Amino acid sequence: AQKVTQAQTEISVVEKEDVTLDCVYETRDTTYYLFWYKQPPSGELVFLIRRNSFDEQNEISGRYSWNFQKSTSSFNFTITASQVVDSAVYFCALSEYSGGGADGLTFGKGTHLIIQP
C-alpha cells in the first residue's frame, strides 16, 4: 500500500527566509502521480503542482520550486524568500494509476508553515 510521510509537523521561519518542506513516499507502482496542495486558514485546498513518475525534471514557478528524486522517493518543496501569505498547511499526496485513471489521493499528515513578519 502507498504511504506519504511529511516528517515536519510545523515549521516557523521569519519572512524572506527560504524554507524546504520534505515529502517521502512509498509505492509499489511504477506509474504514479505526486502532488502538493496548500490549505490556508480559510480551509480550501489549493492545487500547487502535479508530477508523474516518469518526469523527474525539477520545476520552478516563481518563488516555488520542487525537487523530485525517485532514487530517494522524495518530492520536496522549497519556497524562496517566504512571505506571510505563504503561511498555511501544506500537504504532499500520492496517487497510483489503475489503468482506468488516477486513483484517489493518499495524503501526508501535512506541514504547518508559519511565516513570521
Next chain:
Amino acid sequence: SAVISQKPSRDICQRGTSLTIQCQVDSQVTMMFWYRQQPGQSLTLIATANQGSEATYESGFVIDKFPISRPNLTFSTLTVSNMSPEDSSIYLCSVATSGGTDTQYFGPGTRLTVL
C-alpha cells in the same frame, strides 16, 4: 481547472440524524472522490464515485454509513448516516480532470458538527 461547489457549506446536526452533501461541477468529469478531514488532521479518502457504477469504498468506510450517488458526470452526493460526534469533520469532494492530466481539484468542503 474545474469549478466545484458543495452544499451545504456547513451544518450542525443532532446525533442519530443523517445529512446529504451535494457536489456540483461545472464540467463533465469521469472521476469524483469524497474525502474526510477530521479536526486538525489530514485528508482521508472515503470513496471513489464513478458515473454508472457503484462507489468504491476505502478500508474503514462502508456504504451503509456513507452512501454515495453519482447520477451524472457533473454531480454527486455523499450521505453521512446515523451521525455521531465522531463524524464531525470537513467533507470534501474532488474531481479528476480529463485530458490525461488527472489532476484532482477540490471543492470548498462541508464543515459538519454533530452534537
